[in-house]
Amino acid sequence: MHQPHAEPRRSIYYDYQVFDAWVPSQHPAEQHAPVVIAGAGPIGLVTALALAQQGVRCVVLEAERQVSEGSRAIAFTRRSMEILQQVGVAHRVTKNGLPWNCGNSFYRGQRVFRMENPHDPDDRFAPLINIQQQYLEQYLVEACDAHPLVALRWGNKLVSFVQDACGATLQVDTAEGPYTLKADWLVAADGARSAIRALMELKLEGASYEGKFVIADIRVDLPLPTERLAFFDPDWNPGNTILMHREPHGIWRLDYQLPPGETPEEALKPESIKARIDAQLAMIGHAGVPWEMDWCSVYSARALTLTNYVHGRVLFVGDAAHLLPIFGVRGANTGFQDAQALAWRLALVTRGVAPASLLQSYSSERVGAAREIIDEAGKSTRFMTPPTRGFRLLRDAVLSLSLSQPFVGPLYHWRTSRPHEYTRSPLNAADDDSADFKVGPGHGAPPRNIRLGHDDFLLDHLDHRFALVIATDSPIPPDLLAVIEGARAGGPPLQVIAVGASEPVPGADKTLSDADGHLSERHGLRAGGAYLLRPDQHICARWTRLDATRLRAALHTAAGLNTGATA
Template identity: 40%
Template structure:
């Protein structure tokens, strides 16, 4: 029997309009996807009443986004729905890619003994939304209106008026701030008269969920040009309760309308499962259609309308950055908007949100764009080199890294106007970097107990000192208390790792970590006496050695500025080796050159290139390269699946 998730429907509820003379609502959130609900939870957590408008009468149906990163699970924990979510997820750590029937890549995402959570889990977006909805409906500061779509907007300097179509007729709501989180086809974006800018990629994908009691491992599996569907690319992911997500690419000549009919989808999936020698019955539960986009608004803030998630930006599906980047948007927008609503910061803080999250979109596009050029190459040059890379990778494993999906990881905010500079040459965890959750031990009256950095630092700001003595610990606690008063009702916690031999007593305003071996300072790359200020969204705001500088934190936050002395933190996006980077540059450079070459001269171009490069290498190396290229170009696919690659 299928265990596919069926969302609950919600009745529409009558509500009254808010007139021009009445008090405006503090915040209205348009859109009850994960991003909109994340913003609502973050605001309500900070004591701000929120009204949520959703055009549908239920959460979304179908898996949609399924891969949830470690960082998004941390966000979920801070927003209050993490424990329920983590009960139902399916963890995974890596995956395999195949060219026809040959394995060309086996990757594992980073994970270690001190990590609280694994690098990635799978669960359908609809189930995430249901858990979030249950959390919202139970919160006394959140008012939820289903079947309520925005039909018009009217903006002033002080508020935004929304005309809302409901099951009971037209209503009007006036709000001081409106968060537009209504998805990729955002009605709020349309009404505001703004458009996404960027690129759309060639390549159409059908996505489908099937119920299939398979014994294949829970990992990302990709087949390029499989014998079951020649010329296509097929992606498979397991979800909880024997649901499998299958994505496959359509040929440019395929009729998308025809290929999205259920009989054609069943035929494609049947051919692939038969090739895998499947004898287990399966059912088609849901299907959709996808095309890759890399689009964003130039500015995520438009007067008193603030855009987040897919309403603000779209990223290609590859590397699973859509929902994960949206959750980052939600948490950052929640604490910055709350500070403005409470009057502890200027509206310039919202411009900082916009600058940060647009820069984060660019980070995601830079990584996802490379994955898209492999998964769905949109030009002759990239198609030619992609196929060559795959063929080479069957016998030359060093080329396999080019097929790596570059899975989503937390973005940084190094160029944010909020991020403090550091002294030149500073290494380790830098301002603007995310501080991921780690296992720690906390000193209590009954001895040390296991906890995590996320639980210790709470949902607000934290001031973390490492290698400090008793006097330094007291100074950190005092600065944290002063910052808490200035940012009220935002919480601020003080946490310290004592220096070796130092005696630091835990107190109500100070958490002391038991770390005699200096594991945490080493992981942070910090020396004795340094202090980190961590933002509510987990990013490091500043890293200072002079503890008196902590007294300046609120002034800089209030005006969305950072000190000017020092250097912008350096950041390396990749752990790739120099040889890996060289191959990546060669792949992309050759692809671009092929696209620029005259069609009638492509063979001549490649011959001249080979002669030039061959003349710079030894005869033996050149002959080996010729033999390797001839070997893979002459390979013939056997058409027989090699299960040893996927059953391991």
């Protein structure tokens, strides 16, 4: 029988709640779910909420009875905030997190590079915001508890499963003993040490780097801004790298690299941690300042991915699908994009609107994104933790030159996580007018989140459906309406947003006046032009002049109703 830890975890700033364990005797009839998600971390919970918004009931299995221990993922990008807005928790992160947009690199006491992420008036969210993972998980858990289509089963450990063409049969252990749960689809969101990946004997491909880092969360009062601080080759840790981030509630996160050969057990000894944190605080001019430890751990930089995220009825997301270096805040931020990209497709398949082959486009898009990240992250990781003598010589030369030659500063660039553009997705329209647009986001990109008012932005008006954004102040033509109504009757769910009219446009779900023309200008829209957005807010078609035939074809393609979706 599975007996998870039932005492609240210790923390100096977060009050852990132990949730009631779900046991089968209290729910004898609940033996099937359309979707079962293994893992109640941020990625599993976002997947569950996104599916629920699409009308799909899901069960989330979590072996523990508490949210995760320690700060873990702390820096969330603007795109992640847009995804969290879509599932209903971004406002809580904004209220309680610390926004920031600058990163600084130091060598021998001198700042040698400062990177500032772009931010303009059309951005609802800051480029990055820091908040400890426990809080985000809490907000997501509470949102799941409030949704009738999500069932969280705490203290439920998936121990084995078998699958066939119709679904998966799971063996789940609880404090009361095991039970059998059937699922049409199983989503593996069970993290870096994925049990599902291990049970299927699937191997990750890529590179593991030798450098190991200690993560230490400490409470300390430092008069420093909320910015990323990176220190290279300090006297107290020669040849290695240290990162610092401010977190809410007076907590600072320190990541410091270990010398070769030191074991995690040695690194986590209290006397070792104290000596190194004291040395770091002294180096930045705060010797002797009192501090208190909250949590610490050791991690290695890895850049690995599965080559396919779809294995029959089992679908992989987040760290179960890929392991990415933290440099550039990639792990959770990439996982959110996985969750968003998977949920709408799985919903269409589950409801019988689209064929199961649509899911292969999820895999091709997200594996492609992971490989791009691995390529970018590899550059950052090799700079942070040089894997060979040659890389170290090159890195040290850059460090030395940067003291007197500003042109080498950009080599410190840490290549922040970004929204991926599915330029070559098989779901993009092949015969639209995208090539004729001079401005605006193209195939596979998210739209620009245009500010429409004081607290009103374009993405506020998009929901979980496909969205047709059309520039018109006239009623939607009957032939277009026929296609729209046909989609609503049994095809991909679709909302219509008219842009550029002062009064509601007949046939449109919403009308955005765009009185200053800013939205149209940023997207290159003229009268009669249109964009088609997928439910994950990525553009799959755009037209200078929309007609019913091409709209029908684009919806057909985007829903995977042709052979292109399996390419």
